[in-house]
Amino acid sequence: MDRHFDEELQKVKKNLLEMASLVEESITKALEALKKKDLKMASEIKEIDHRIDRFEIAIEDQCIELIARHQPVGTDLRFLIGVIKMNNDMERMGDHAVNIAGSVAFLIEQPRIKPVSNIWSMASEVKEMLKDSVKSFMDNDAKKAQQVCARDNVVDEMRDETIRILLTYMIEQPDKIGSAIPLLLVAKNLERIADLTTNICEDVIYIAQARIIKHHAEEQK
Amino acid sequence: MIVETSNLNLYYGSFQALKNIDLSVKENLITGIIGPSGCGKSTLLRVFNRMNDLIRGVKITGGVLIDGEDIHSPVCDLILLRKKVGMVFQRPNAFPLSIFDNIAYGPRIWSITDKKTLRDIVERSLAAVDLFDALKNRLKESALSLSAEKQQRLCIARLLAVEPEILLMDEPCSSLDPIATGKIEELMLQLKRKYTIIIVTHNMQQAARIADEVGFMLLGELVEFNSTKKIFTNPSDKRTFDYISGRFG
Numbered sequence: 001m002d003r004h005f006d007e008e009l010q011k012v013k014k015n016l017l018e019m020a021s022l023v024e025e026s027i028t029k030a031l032e033a034l035k036k037k038d039l040k041m042a043s044e045i046k047e048i049d050h051r052i053d054r055f056e057i058a059i060e061d062q063c064i065e066l067i068a069r070h071q072p073v074g075t076d077l078r079f080l081i082g083v084i085k086m087n088n089d090m091e092r093m094g095d096h097a098v099n100i101a102g103s104v105a106f107l108i109e110q111p112r113i114k115p116v117s118n119i120w121s122m123a124s125e126v127k128e129m130l131k132d133s134v135k136s137f138m139d140n141d142a143k144k145a146q147q148v149c150a151r152d153n154v155v156d157e158m159r160d161e162t163i164r165i166l167l168t169y170m171i172e173q174p175d176k177i178g179s180a181i182p183l184l185l186v187a188k189n190l191e192r193i194a195d196l197t198t199n200i201c202e203d204v205i206y207i208a209q210a211r212i213i214k215h216h217a218e219e220q221k
Numbered sequence: 222m223i224v225e226t227s228n229l230n231l232y233y234g235s236f237q238a239l240k241n242i243d244l245s246v247k248e249n250l251i252t253g254i255i256g257p258s259g260c261g262k263s264t265l266l267r268v269f270n271r272m273n274d275l276i277r278g279v280k281i282t283g284g285v286l287i288d289g290e291d292i293h294s295p296v297c298d299l300i301l302l303r304k305k306v307g308m309v310f311q312r313p314n315a316f317p318l319s320i321f322d323n324i325a326y327g328p329r330i331w332s333i334t335d336k337k338t339l340r341d342i343v344e345r346s347l348a349a350v351d352l353f354d355a356l357k358n359r360l361k362e363s364a365l366s367l368s369a370e371k372q373q374r375l376c377i378a379r380l381l382a383v384e385p386e387i388l389l390m391d392e393p394c395s396s397l398d399p400i401a402t403g404k405i406e407e408l409m410l411q412l413k414r415k416y417t418i419i420i421v422t423h424n425m426q427q428a429a430r431i432a433d434e435v436g437f438m439l440l441g442e443l444v445e446f447n448s449t450k451k452i453f454t455n456p457s458d459k460r461t462f463d464y465i466s467g468r469f470g
Binding site: 005074210 | 426
């Protein structure tokens with residue numbers, strides 16, 4: 001027999017997954033607006049972000065109430081603690097999508113520059129990481145989560161490469177600095193989103209296996 | 222280890238109440254024993270001061286060592302064992318005597334008659350349970366006039382008067398309200414600095430709050446024995462998780 005508490009936990013999971021799909025939509029749309037230099041589309045990101053913020057508050061409230069009323073233990077406790085952290089990380093991702101959308105206004109008057117292709121490869125990798133991290137949470141799949149964590153290094157390398165190319169570009173063509181700086185910021189925001197997806201995967205591993213892998217905690221034991 | 226059992230079995234006639242219990246209790250810790258009604262946790266607790274000896278038809282096999290000594294050995298002094306291993310019960314069982322005489326009862330059995338020594342023991346024991354200041358002018362009053370929580374504290378003080386090493390507590394807060402429960406729990410946390418405490422409780426949150434190590438029992442078996450953190454965040458056995466999370470049954 002399912003307990004009422006199990007139903008409540010399922011509602012929390014459903015809400016977090018809905019929030020995750022909004023975060024994915026927000027990032028995808030922000031990148032699309034950037035690609036098309038579409039200010040109208042960029043302005044829609046703020047509205048999505050408000051909805052993400054409302055989810056964050058509702059999920060946090062749900063978790064606090066369940067902890068206070070049910071005093072969960074074991075997997076249930078790890079699940080709720082993990083959700084509280086993921087909830088916070090997803091809200092931060094929404095903010096990074098807003099930042100990316102904000103770059104559109106700066107780029108609108110600027111000529112298109114070559115290094116932008118690196119940004120799209122990075123964006124595509126980050127979106128895949130986010131999708132897989134959400135899937136690992138949905139399926140409580142620690143193995144998949146571990147694989148996503150390993151991909152963070154790839155994104156870090158792509159960011160370093162993008163920054164190096166953009167810096168060289170700015171040195172060689174100072175008149176394109178106006179185009180390059182917003183792209184530097186986009187690269188930084190994408191890299192932060194990748195870090196946050198890694199956090200989500202670390203929480204998935206904690207929920208599924210009670211292992212803390214962040215900051216190489218297991219190696220330090 | 223201050224208490225150690227190996228392959229401990231206990232039978233009430235043909236019914237086996239404890240099955241192959243291997244348990245090691247460390248000194249100056251609070252060890253919690255949890256489990257559903259009838260799982261054998263109170264029976265296990267009563268093994269440690271041989272209270273089960275009082276029940277007809279009880280048969281015990283396996284080893285029980287306290288301070289390295291076999292408590293079922295023919296040379297074991299039962300009175301000395303019960304001095305060393307005191308017990309607190311679900312309901313406070315203050316004697317219908319004065320507060321002073323309740324505390325002095327044990328020392329008098331141990332032939333302490335000097336009035337000053339007895340006064341010192343009463344003061345020290347009541348102070349250890351944080352009752353002396355409140356009761357120092359009421360020592361001649363009946364212990365039964367005290368509240369349930371103070372009576373339970375008095376019962377603990379009565380144990381301390383004979384200088385035990387181990388305190389066995391069988392649901393010591395089950396008849397107390399949450400405020401009184403909180404005070405007894407605080408007292409246990411203070412007492413563990415000097416004594417080893419083994420507590421049987423139905424209240425899982427109480428075990429989570431105060432115990433350092435917890436054993437989960439089911440149908441006479443010790444299913445899992447682990448640190449409290451491990452038991453309540455990542456129990457090894459699914460039966461433990463099912464019980465502590467209320468999924469049991």
